[in-house]
Amino acid sequence: MTTRRELANAIRALSMDAVQAAQSGHPGAPMGMADIAEVLWNDFLRHNPANPHWPNRDRFVMSNGHGSMLVYSLLHLTGYDVPMEALRQFRQLDSGTPGHPEVGDTPGVETTTGPLGQGLANAVGMALAEHILAGQFNRPGHPLVDHFTYCFLGDGCLMEGISHEACSLAGTLGLGKLVAVYDDNGISIDGKVRQWFTDDTPARFRAYGWHVVEAVDGHDAEAVRAAIETARTVTDRPSLICAKTTIGFGAPNVCGTHGVHGAPLGDDEIQASREFLGWDHPPFEIPDSIYDRWDARARGNAAEAQWRQTLAAYREAHPELAADFERRMAGELPSTFAAHAQAFIEKAQAEGGDDASRKHSQAVLNGFGPHLPELTGGSADLTGSNNTWWKDCSAVSAEDPGGNYLFYGVREFGMTAIMNGMALHGGLIPYAGTFLVFSDYARNAVRMAALMGVRSILVYTHDSIGLGEDGPTHQPIEQLPALRLIPNLDVWRPCDLTETAVAWQMALTRSDGPSAMALSRQKLPHQSRQNDEIEGIRRGGYILREPAVEPQGIIMASGSEVGMAMDAADALEARGHAIRVVSVPCLERFLAQSAAYRESVLPAAIQARAAVEAAQPDSWRALVRHDVGLVGLRQFGASAPGDRVYEHMGLTTDAVVSALEQQLEQ
Numbered sequence: 001m002t003t004r005r006e007l008a009n010a011i012r013a014l015s016m017d018a019v020q021a022a023q024s025g026h027p028g029a030p031m032g033m034a035d036i037a038e039v040l041w042n043d044f045l046r047h048n049p050a051n052p053h054w055p056n057r058d059r060f061v062m063s064n065g066h067g068s069m070l071v072y073s074l075l076h077l078t079g080y081d082v083p084m085e086a087l088r089q090f091r092q093l094d095s096g097t098p099g100h101p102e103v104g105d106t107p108g109v110e111t112t113t114g115p116l117g118q119g120l121a122n123a124v125g126m127a128l129a130e131h132i133l134a135g136q137f138n139r140p141g142h143p144l145v146d147h148f149t150y151c152f153l154g155d156g157c158l159m160e161g162i163s164h165e166a167c168s169l170a171g172t173l174g175l176g177k178l179v180a181v182y183d184d185n186g187i188s189i190d191g192k193v194r195q196w197f198t199d200d201t202p203a204r205f206r207a208y209g210w211h212v213v214e215a216v217d218g219h220d221a222e223a224v225r226a227a228i229e230t231a232r233t234v235t236d237r238p239s240l241i242c243a244k245t246t247i248g249f250g251a252p253n254v255c256g257t258h259g260v261h262g263a264p265l266g267d268d269e270i271q272a273s274r275e276f277l278g279w280d281h282p283p284f285e286i287p288d289s290i291y292d293r294w295d296a297r298a299r300g301n302a303a304e305a306q307w308r309q310t311l312a313a314y315r316e317a318h319p320e321l322a323a324d325f326e327r328r329m330a331g332e333l334p335s336t337f338a339a340h341a342q343a344f345i346e347k348a349q350a351e352g353g354d355d356a357s358r359k360h361s362q363a364v365l366n367g368f369g370p371h372l373p374e375l376t377g378g379s380a381d382l383t384g385s386n387n388t389w390w391k392d393c394s395a396v397s398a399e400d401p402g403g404n405y406l407f408y409g410v411r412e413f414g415m416t417a418i419m420n421g422m423a424l425h426g427g428l429i430p431y432a433g434t435f436l437v438f439s440d441y442a443r444n445a446v447r448m449a450a451l452m453g454v455r456s457i458l459v460y461t462h463d464s465i466g467l468g469e470d471g472p473t474h475q476p477i478e479q480l481p482a483l484r485l486i487p488n489l490d491v492w493r494p495c496d497l498t499e500t501a502v503a504w505q506m507a508l509t510r511s512d513g514p515s516a517m518a519l520s521r522q523k524l525p526h527q528s529r530q531n532d533e534i535e536g537i538r539r540g541g542y543i544l545r546e547p548a549v550e551p552q553g554i555i556m557a558s559g560s561e562v563g564m565a566m567d568a569a570d571a572l573e574a575r576g577h578a579i580r581v582v583s584v585p586c587l588e589r590f591l592a593q594s595a596a597y598r599e600s601v602l603p604a605a606i607q608a609r610a611a612v613e614a615a616q617p618d619s620w621r622a623l624v625r626h627d628v629g630l631v632g633l634r635q636f637g638a639s640a641p642g643d644r645v646y647e648h649m650g651l652t653t654d655a656v657v658s659a660l661e662q663q664l665e666q
């Protein structure tokens with residue numbers, strides 16, 4: 001009879017063999033957590049290797065993602081399409097088994113867990129999505145949305161500040177379907193963590209409002225099973241299981257030391273480990289008897305089939321809700337949305353109106369929101385300033401999970417990573433706001449959203465020195481170009497209601513990555529354009545003003561400086577110069593257009609060009625021929641009314657006129 005320890009030892013053997021073959025990696029965590037993983041995956045986790053994406057599966061996240069061979073071993077052993085050759089090629093190009101788990105690269109991996117702590121925040125987001133969707137869809141006798149989110153984490157995850165942000169909110173919201181397992185092995189890269197990490201972790205999580213099961217022997221399968229059983233019965237708050245383990249369990253000479261954390265064991269220690277564990281099989285060889293005990297395909301198919309019956313009964317009882325659920329989980333927008341959006345955009349252009357683009361954004365949410373039940377908003381304690389609340393919003397809480405708005409509190413990093421988890425779960429399109437300058441706090445989660453290609457929408461208001469009196473600490477200078485450096489992130493900076501509506505439409509219809517909105521505090525003038533010119537907004541850049549004769553120069557701008565560009569063009573025209581104005585609400589979109597389109601907007605023959613933006617200007621270097629044409633900010637701002645700060649910083653219509661005249665006179 002194959003024992004539980006032998007099943008766990010299969011993980012240990014595969015992990016140490018793969019790390020040794022790659023000559024890099026982290027064998028310590030997989031070997032230390034193997035017994036816990038064996039119990040969770042064989043006794044509790046509801047999943048289907050034949051269909052890794054069925055909606056009501058349990059989610060499993062390994063936040064300490066450097067221990068990725070634990071995940072790959074589990075996926076291989078339970079029957080996912082992760083063949084032994086993929087394990088042999090661990091950490092090699094196109095192997096499907098990268099150094100850290102990457103969503104989309106490996107079947108069964110739910111999120112990309114690279115930087116420590118973000119996987120935990122993603123798991124909070126997944127559990128939050130389950131909480132919201134259950135509130136919106138479940139009906140008496142029809143538990144359509146009913147699954148757990150399990151998360152493994154280590155000391156490093158808990159040292160990261162994001163763990164506080166995410167876990168504090170999870171406790172407040174009562175996410176009872178979230179079970180986290182803390183691998184308390186006392187070791188990190190630098191050695192024994194007691195030299196720098198002496199937190200009373202159980203007390204910390206109790207203070208958050210979590211249920212805590214402490215002092216669990218992580219190498220005693222029955223103790224682990226009892227702890228998970230207990231955690232699953234507590235449904236009004238999340239649970240933390242504190243499991244004491246030995247890092248590198250099974251490696252007799254290095255277990256319990258930082259030497260086993262992030263380096264191959266070496267041939268001699270691997271042989272010693274095999275002898276210690278009683279594992280007498282060659283590298284990358286698993287006996288059939290162990291495969292048979294691990295194989296989850298039959299029970300996975302049965303679990304999904306049972307849920308499909310639940311869905312069928314739900315569809316019969318609540319056909320409209322069922323259709324909406326299936327559409328949302330497929331990531332599809334309502335069939336009527338495109339027409340509603342286009343009608344709103346054309347009405348916006350016809351009616352116009354000068355206002356701050358943050359308020360335009362709220363107007364768009366009021367127009368689009370009623371047609372998008374999956375839209376789930378929020379703000380990091382700036383709801384009234386970000387204008388992220390719209391007329392049909394209702395707050396999500398522990399008592400009322402069926403809402404569509406989250407008060408995240410002052411947690412920019414946690415908010416963004418939680419949104420990533422919500423988007424990965426499916427069924428919701430999360431958006432949330434803060435000030436643009438605070439995007440720095442959240443930057444790594446923004447990067448992860450772009451890396452994973454999730455549909456989240458980042459609303460960044462107070463996007464320039466125009467916010468005024470709050471001064472240089474709150475006035476973004478380098479944030480716009482910094483965000484533009486992130487691959488696969490669309491950064492929109494609209495100049496009026498029409499551009500704001502198009503930006504939202506593009507962000508909502510985009511399914512392969514996140515979008516950021518940079519929105520003004522100050523009022524912006526409405527711009528005149530024809531309906532057939534709106535397509536240019538979608539392309540990211542277009543001709544907004546064309547002179548009556550062949551243009552001699554071009555002024556480019558985004559957002560609040562488009563009005564300044566128009567004024568500068570008028571001033572230059574009065575001096576006898578024909579000037580084209582190009583609005584560029586999304587530089588990434590514009591640069592991705594065909595060469596022919598870009599040439600039609602910015603002809604190479606027109607050398608006199610200026611780009612004006614209330615930010616560090618280097619984003620525009622590819623489009624401007626001479627440095628004198630870069631009109632922006634290269635120093636921090638000042639505390640004064642917004643118009644006085646613009647003048648003080650030299651960001652004026654006269655500066656734009658001068659920049660172009662210097663080129664025209666050459």
